[in-house]
Amino acid sequence: MIANKLKCIGFAMLLMTGTLAGLTVFSQTASAGVSGNISVDTTWSGTVYIEGNVIVDPGVTLTIDPGTEVRFNGYYYLNVNGYLYANGTPSNRIVFRSNSSTPGLMDWSVIDTGIGTGIKTEYRYCDFSHFANSIRTSRNVGDLFDNCTASNAFGNVWVRADWTNITNCIFNPISGVSIESDYNHIDNLTMLDNQMYMSYANNNIISNLNHSGILQLTIDNSDNNRFINGFAKNGIKFEVNSDNNTVENYEIWNWLEAYNCGHNANNTVKNSTIFATALLNQSSSMSIINSSNGGGNYQDLTSELWINWYMHVNVTYSTGLPAVGVSVTVNDTLGRTVKVGTTDASGILRDIECIHYRGNDTNGDQDDNDMSEKIYFTPHNVTVEKAGIKGYADVTMDATKTVNIVLVDDSAPSADSYAPTGVSAPLDSDVFIQWNDTMNWTTVENSFEFTDVTTTWDSTDGTWNHDNMAQTSTFSPTVPFDFDTQYWVGINITATDAAGNPLDQDKDGTGGEWPDDVLIWTFTTSANAVPIITISNPGGASDWTGATPHPIWWNCTDTEDTATDSLTIFLNYTSSDGSGAVAGPLLNGTARPYMWVLPAIDASDVVVHATVIDSNGAKGYFDTPAFTIDSTQPQVTGVSPTPFSVGISPATVVTITFDEPMNQAETEAAFTLENFTSTVAGTFGWNAQSTQMTFTPAQSLDLNTVYWVNTTTVAEDDSEPGNALATSNSSVFTTLVTVDSTGPAVTVGPEIEPAIVYVDGIHDTTIWINATIDDFNLGNSTIAAAELIIGDEHPPTIQDGTGIPMEAVDGTFDEMNETVTIDQNGFLSLPAMTLYYWVHGQDSEDNWGEWKLVTLELIDSEPPEITTYVPTGTNVNPNSSVLFSFDEVMNHTSVQDSLSVSPYLDGAGGFFFNTGSYQDYNFSMANNFHQNITYTITINSSIAKDTAGNFLDGNENGIAEGSPTDDFSWSFTTWIDRDGDNIPDNIDPDDDNDGVNDTEDDFPLDYTEWLDSDNDNIGDNEDTDDDGDGVPDSEDLAPLDPAIGGDITPPSAPTNLNLTAQETGILVKWDAPPELDIHHYAVYRSTDNAAFTRIGNVTGSTSYLDSALVANTTYYYKVSAIDNVSNESPFSNVEHITWQASEPPKPNSQTDYMPYILLLIILVIGILVVSVILKKKPKNPDSKEHQIEDENEIVDGKQVS
Known part of the structure; x- marks a missing residue:
C-alpha cells in the first residue's frame, strides 16, 4: 500500500510540474x-x-x-x-x-x-x-x-x-x-541505381554528387543550377527549356544530351571527363570546355557530333586479384591491332584510344575504311597472355568503358631470393622477398612469422610494402632487431599467388605441401659493439684554475656508428666540493673539443664522467683520473728570518712558506731581497711540495744591515693558468753586529707533562717534553734546531745533531728565543723505572748549546696475571711438578703463600724450586700425587702480588678484585698405572706386565693369569678343567680340547652269546669283556638279521629274558658293552632262535600267576560296575550318548574300540 501511495504522489507531482510549466507533454514509448x-x-x-x-x-x-x-x-x-x-x-x-x-x-x-x-x-x-x-x-x-x-x-x-x-x-x-x-x-549525396529529376527547380547548388544510377540526371524546365564535383554514370540530359545550367568537374558516362524537343540554351560542361555520346538538337546549344579524354574535340555540328574516347582492359584472376604484367592485345572490328601493352600494378592496361563517329554517311556506303568518315578504331576483341597462358574476350564494356577479363593461372609460385641472410645483419634490416609471380599479398601477410625462439612476431609487428610489378615484398619491423640474435623467418604454405595457387617453395610443380613448400630461412644480427670514449684532457696531473675555460678533448669509436655525428656525448663532473653537469647532449664530431668554464670550487678529486650513446642505445663510459680545480688565491704563511728580527746571521737563508703549491718560475720572479743600496743576488730552492721557497744569497750578507724581503702578486699557485698571490708580502730583518760563536742555552726546563706515568699494561700514555732555548745575550743568533736524547744520568756523548729532532712550538725556528717540544709514548710494556731525557739547542751559526736533563718516573699499576700453567687434563703422571708463570716479576714469598692443593691427601706438603726468575715457579709435592685423583691448584688472589704490590688479577679483567673473584685455579687428573711401569693403563699395552699384550690377555689386570680356554671366567692356571669337557685336567688326555676326554677307547665286544627258549620267553646270555669300567650292556633284536632294534639295557648282569614274543617267529640277537664314559664296544656274535606257539610258557612258581590273578580281579570288578549302571538306566536304543553294539562302544559321542 505504501508503494502504491508513493506512485500516486509521484504521478501527481509530475502533473503538477507540467501544469506549472504551462506544458502538456504526451510521451509514447516502446511497443x-x-x-x-x-x-x-x-x-x-x-x-x-x-x-x-x-x-x-x-x-x-x-x-x-x-x-x-x-x-x-x-x-x-x-x-x-x-x-x-x-x-x-x-x-x-x-x-x-x-x-x-x-x-x-x-x-x-x-x-x-x-x-x-x-x-x-x-x-x-x-x-x-x-x-x-x-x-x-x-x-x-x-x-x-x-x-x-x-x-x-x-x-x-x-x-x-x-x-x-x-x-x-x-x-x-x-x-x-x-x-x-x-x-x-x-x-x-550518393545515389545508386536510380535517377535525379529536376523539374521547375532553379538556382540550386548540387556539389559532390555521386550519381551512378541506371537512369540519367535529368534537368527539365530548370535554370541556373550548378552541378559541382560529381559522377554521372548514365549521363546528363537537358530535357526541355533548361537554360544557363553549369556542370563542373564531372565524370560523365554514356550520354550527354540536349533533348531535341524544346529549347535548351547556354548550358555549359567544363573541366570534366566525358566518356559519353553527345546529342544536340538544332535549337540547343552546349559548350564543352577544358574537358579531357575527348572532351576537347567536341564540335557544335548541330545534329552531328564525333568524339574521341578511351577504353581500359582490366585483367584479373579468378580470385578477383589483379593480373599484373600481363601482355594485352586489342583489335578492332577490322582485325587491326589498336593497342599492345602490359597491365600495370592494378592489372589494367589504360587509355586505349578509340575514335567513334556519329553522324551522316557522306557517300552512303558506310565504309569503315573511309577515313574521311572518321570511323576509327572501334574495338572488337582483346587477347591477354601470361607465360604462355592466354585469355580472350569480346569488347563488352561496363559503365567505365572497361573490358574485364579473367585469366586462368595454375602455376604455383615460389620465392627466388630473400634477405637478410647469414650473420651480422644490421638491426634496421627489412625482410625482403623476391617472388617469381605476383602474390596475393593478404595471404603472404597472414602466413608470415619471424621468431628468436623466445618471442614470435607476425605482420602486425611492422608494415608491408608490396610491389605488383616488381613482384617483391618488403616487411619493415616496427622495432629494430636485437643485437647478436638469431632469427627464423617463415612464410607458410597458406601463401598464394594472385591466381590462388599455393606456395611451391621446393619447386617440384606441386604447391601447398607441408613442410616441403614452407619458405623458411634464418639470419643473425650483428653484435652491437659498445661505443668507446676516452678523454685525453683533463688528465690526472691536471691542476686547473677555477672559473677559467679549459678544453675537454675526447675520442670516440663505434664499429656500427661510423658517421661523424652518430654518437651522442654527455659530460658531468663530481668532486668533494660539488657535482654537476658539464654539457650534453653533444655530437661527437662537431662538438669536440668542448670549452668548459670551470666552476669556482676547490677540490683535488674532480672527475669528469663521460657517457657516449650510439644510435642503437648502447652506452660507453669513461671517467678521467682525479684532477684538481683550484679557485683559492695562495697566501704567504711564513717568512724566515722572522719579520723585524735582529741578529740574523750573515749566512742566513731566506725562506718563504705558502699555503699551497706554487708556480715556481712565477713566484721566483715575484721575489726580491734588498738593502738600502742594492738587490741581493742568489739562488732559489723548493721543497718537494712546492710550498716552501728558499733563497740563498750568492754571498754572505753585510753585518749590522737591514734587509727587506718582498713577494709581489706576480706570484701564482701551480694551477693552470694560476691564481695570483692574494696580497703582496714584505718583511725586514737586521743582521748581526758581530759573528756569533756561542751556542744557545736551555733557559726554561726541560719539563715533562705528566712527570709520572703509571704503567698498567693496558693504556699507553703520551708525554710532552717542553723547553725554552735562548741565544739572546749569548750570540744573538736565531735558534735553528733542538734535539732530544734518551740516556742515563750522565750527559750524552753522541755527535751533535744525531738525536731526536724537536719542533718549534710556533712552527718555525726564526727567533733568538724559541720554545721547543716533542711528544713520546710507548710505555705500555715497560716496567717501573726512571727514564732520562736530555735536551739542547742549536743557533743559526751552527753553535750547539749545553745538554740539560729531565727525568720521567714509570710506576707499575698493572695487576699481575698468570700466563701459563701445567699440568692439565687427564692421565697426568703422579710424579709431575706444578709449573706456572706470571706476566711480570712477583713477590716470591706471596706466591709461595698463595698456593694450595686440593684434595690435600695424607697431609702432604711440597717444595718450591728456584727457576732463576720470580716470574716462573716450580712446585713439587713432598710425596707424589695419588693415582686416578683429580687435583685442583689454586693461587689465592689476595695473597699473590707483584713487586709493586699489585695483587693477582685472576679473571684478567684488568682489575685486582681479591679472593675469591680473582683466584686462579686449574685442575688435572692423575693416571692409573697398575703394573708400576710409569705407563698409564690407558696407553700401556700390558697393564699387568705379564708379558701378554692386553689385547690378547683374558685377564689384563692379573699378571698370574692371561688365558681362559673354556670361557668360564677362571684362568687356566687356576681352572682344573681348562677345556670344560668335564674331565679333570689331570685325567684329560687333551685338557685344552673339549672333544677329547680321559677315556676314548671302547671296551671289547661281549663273547659267547647264546639263546635258550624257556616257558616265559627267550633267555639271552653272554660272557663279559675283560675291561673293568663296563657300565652296562645293550641288547639288540631283529626278525630279519638286518634291522636290529635296541630292546633293553642290562646293568650288573650278563643275561636278559625277552618275553615280548610272537609265536612261530624267528628272532636274531646281539649285545654290546658301554663303559663309564659311554664308549660302546663292538657287537657280540649274532644268534637266532624260533619261538614256538605250541609251547606256551608255564609258570615256574606261584609268582608267575600273579599277573593273571590281578587281571581276573579287574575284569570281575568291571562286570559288576556295568551291571549296576544298566539296572539304573535302561538302554535307549536311540540314545546318542550311550550305544553298545557288538564290541564297539560310543563314549561322550566318540567311538572307541
Missing part, C-alpha cells in the same frame, strides 16, 4: 501503437508501431528520440502539418521501416508534409525503407536531411521546400530523388 490525430506535442521513443494513418495537427510538434524505430503495420501514411524533429545520433539512428517480417518495397505509403506556414521537418541520422510513395518535404522553407539514407523502397525523396539542405546522404530508392524547389543546397 506503443499509434494512429489518428496527434493534437498535443508528443515524443516518440523506443519502438513505435503505426497502426493506422497518423496526422500531426497544425502547430503541434512531434519529436522522435535518438534510437527510436517507427514501424508501419500496414499501408499507412504519416502526414505532418506541424513540426517534425527526428534527430538521431551516429550511434543511435532513427529508423522508419515496415513491421513485416518479410518487408517489400511498398509496405507503407508516405511521410508527407502539408502546405503553408508553421510546417517544418528535420531529419538527422535517419534511415527510411519499404515506402511506396515518397519522403516529401513541405512547401515551406528550411527543411533538413543530414546523414540520412533511403533504400529498399519503390518511392522517392521529393524535395518541395525551398532552401532545403541535404548533406552526407545516401538515397537509393527506385524512384530516386525529385527536386521541385529553389535555392536548395545538396552536398555529398
Whole structure:
C-alpha cells in the first residue's frame, strides 16, 4: 500500500510540474501503437508501431528520440502539418521501416508534409525503407536531411521546400530523388541505381554528387543550377527549356544530351571527363570546355557530333586479384591491332584510344575504311597472355568503358631470393622477398612469422610494402632487431599467388605441401659493439684554475656508428666540493673539443664522467683520473728570518712558506731581497711540495744591515693558468753586529707533562717534553734546531745533531728565543723505572748549546696475571711438578703463600724450586700425587702480588678484585698405572706386565693369569678343567680340547652269546669283556638279521629274558658293552632262535600267576560296575550318548574300540 501511495504522489507531482510549466507533454514509448490525430506535442521513443494513418495537427510538434524505430503495420501514411524533429545520433539512428517480417518495397505509403506556414521537418541520422510513395518535404522553407539514407523502397525523396539542405546522404530508392524547389543546397549525396529529376527547380547548388544510377540526371524546365564535383554514370540530359545550367568537374558516362524537343540554351560542361555520346538538337546549344579524354574535340555540328574516347582492359584472376604484367592485345572490328601493352600494378592496361563517329554517311556506303568518315578504331576483341597462358574476350564494356577479363593461372609460385641472410645483419634490416609471380599479398601477410625462439612476431609487428610489378615484398619491423640474435623467418604454405595457387617453395610443380613448400630461412644480427670514449684532457696531473675555460678533448669509436655525428656525448663532473653537469647532449664530431668554464670550487678529486650513446642505445663510459680545480688565491704563511728580527746571521737563508703549491718560475720572479743600496743576488730552492721557497744569497750578507724581503702578486699557485698571490708580502730583518760563536742555552726546563706515568699494561700514555732555548745575550743568533736524547744520568756523548729532532712550538725556528717540544709514548710494556731525557739547542751559526736533563718516573699499576700453567687434563703422571708463570716479576714469598692443593691427601706438603726468575715457579709435592685423583691448584688472589704490590688479577679483567673473584685455579687428573711401569693403563699395552699384550690377555689386570680356554671366567692356571669337557685336567688326555676326554677307547665286544627258549620267553646270555669300567650292556633284536632294534639295557648282569614274543617267529640277537664314559664296544656274535606257539610258557612258581590273578580281579570288578549302571538306566536304543553294539562302544559321542 505504501508503494502504491508513493506512485500516486509521484504521478501527481509530475502533473503538477507540467501544469506549472504551462506544458502538456504526451510521451509514447516502446511497443506503443499509434494512429489518428496527434493534437498535443508528443515524443516518440523506443519502438513505435503505426497502426493506422497518423496526422500531426497544425502547430503541434512531434519529436522522435535518438534510437527510436517507427514501424508501419500496414499501408499507412504519416502526414505532418506541424513540426517534425527526428534527430538521431551516429550511434543511435532513427529508423522508419515496415513491421513485416518479410518487408517489400511498398509496405507503407508516405511521410508527407502539408502546405503553408508553421510546417517544418528535420531529419538527422535517419534511415527510411519499404515506402511506396515518397519522403516529401513541405512547401515551406528550411527543411533538413543530414546523414540520412533511403533504400529498399519503390518511392522517392521529393524535395518541395525551398532552401532545403541535404548533406552526407545516401538515397537509393527506385524512384530516386525529385527536386521541385529553389535555392536548395545538396552536398555529398550518393545515389545508386536510380535517377535525379529536376523539374521547375532553379538556382540550386548540387556539389559532390555521386550519381551512378541506371537512369540519367535529368534537368527539365530548370535554370541556373550548378552541378559541382560529381559522377554521372548514365549521363546528363537537358530535357526541355533548361537554360544557363553549369556542370563542373564531372565524370560523365554514356550520354550527354540536349533533348531535341524544346529549347535548351547556354548550358555549359567544363573541366570534366566525358566518356559519353553527345546529342544536340538544332535549337540547343552546349559548350564543352577544358574537358579531357575527348572532351576537347567536341564540335557544335548541330545534329552531328564525333568524339574521341578511351577504353581500359582490366585483367584479373579468378580470385578477383589483379593480373599484373600481363601482355594485352586489342583489335578492332577490322582485325587491326589498336593497342599492345602490359597491365600495370592494378592489372589494367589504360587509355586505349578509340575514335567513334556519329553522324551522316557522306557517300552512303558506310565504309569503315573511309577515313574521311572518321570511323576509327572501334574495338572488337582483346587477347591477354601470361607465360604462355592466354585469355580472350569480346569488347563488352561496363559503365567505365572497361573490358574485364579473367585469366586462368595454375602455376604455383615460389620465392627466388630473400634477405637478410647469414650473420651480422644490421638491426634496421627489412625482410625482403623476391617472388617469381605476383602474390596475393593478404595471404603472404597472414602466413608470415619471424621468431628468436623466445618471442614470435607476425605482420602486425611492422608494415608491408608490396610491389605488383616488381613482384617483391618488403616487411619493415616496427622495432629494430636485437643485437647478436638469431632469427627464423617463415612464410607458410597458406601463401598464394594472385591466381590462388599455393606456395611451391621446393619447386617440384606441386604447391601447398607441408613442410616441403614452407619458405623458411634464418639470419643473425650483428653484435652491437659498445661505443668507446676516452678523454685525453683533463688528465690526472691536471691542476686547473677555477672559473677559467679549459678544453675537454675526447675520442670516440663505434664499429656500427661510423658517421661523424652518430654518437651522442654527455659530460658531468663530481668532486668533494660539488657535482654537476658539464654539457650534453653533444655530437661527437662537431662538438669536440668542448670549452668548459670551470666552476669556482676547490677540490683535488674532480672527475669528469663521460657517457657516449650510439644510435642503437648502447652506452660507453669513461671517467678521467682525479684532477684538481683550484679557485683559492695562495697566501704567504711564513717568512724566515722572522719579520723585524735582529741578529740574523750573515749566512742566513731566506725562506718563504705558502699555503699551497706554487708556480715556481712565477713566484721566483715575484721575489726580491734588498738593502738600502742594492738587490741581493742568489739562488732559489723548493721543497718537494712546492710550498716552501728558499733563497740563498750568492754571498754572505753585510753585518749590522737591514734587509727587506718582498713577494709581489706576480706570484701564482701551480694551477693552470694560476691564481695570483692574494696580497703582496714584505718583511725586514737586521743582521748581526758581530759573528756569533756561542751556542744557545736551555733557559726554561726541560719539563715533562705528566712527570709520572703509571704503567698498567693496558693504556699507553703520551708525554710532552717542553723547553725554552735562548741565544739572546749569548750570540744573538736565531735558534735553528733542538734535539732530544734518551740516556742515563750522565750527559750524552753522541755527535751533535744525531738525536731526536724537536719542533718549534710556533712552527718555525726564526727567533733568538724559541720554545721547543716533542711528544713520546710507548710505555705500555715497560716496567717501573726512571727514564732520562736530555735536551739542547742549536743557533743559526751552527753553535750547539749545553745538554740539560729531565727525568720521567714509570710506576707499575698493572695487576699481575698468570700466563701459563701445567699440568692439565687427564692421565697426568703422579710424579709431575706444578709449573706456572706470571706476566711480570712477583713477590716470591706471596706466591709461595698463595698456593694450595686440593684434595690435600695424607697431609702432604711440597717444595718450591728456584727457576732463576720470580716470574716462573716450580712446585713439587713432598710425596707424589695419588693415582686416578683429580687435583685442583689454586693461587689465592689476595695473597699473590707483584713487586709493586699489585695483587693477582685472576679473571684478567684488568682489575685486582681479591679472593675469591680473582683466584686462579686449574685442575688435572692423575693416571692409573697398575703394573708400576710409569705407563698409564690407558696407553700401556700390558697393564699387568705379564708379558701378554692386553689385547690378547683374558685377564689384563692379573699378571698370574692371561688365558681362559673354556670361557668360564677362571684362568687356566687356576681352572682344573681348562677345556670344560668335564674331565679333570689331570685325567684329560687333551685338557685344552673339549672333544677329547680321559677315556676314548671302547671296551671289547661281549663273547659267547647264546639263546635258550624257556616257558616265559627267550633267555639271552653272554660272557663279559675283560675291561673293568663296563657300565652296562645293550641288547639288540631283529626278525630279519638286518634291522636290529635296541630292546633293553642290562646293568650288573650278563643275561636278559625277552618275553615280548610272537609265536612261530624267528628272532636274531646281539649285545654290546658301554663303559663309564659311554664308549660302546663292538657287537657280540649274532644268534637266532624260533619261538614256538605250541609251547606256551608255564609258570615256574606261584609268582608267575600273579599277573593273571590281578587281571581276573579287574575284569570281575568291571562286570559288576556295568551291571549296576544298566539296572539304573535302561538302554535307549536311540540314545546318542550311550550305544553298545557288538564290541564297539560310543563314549561322550566318540567311538572307541
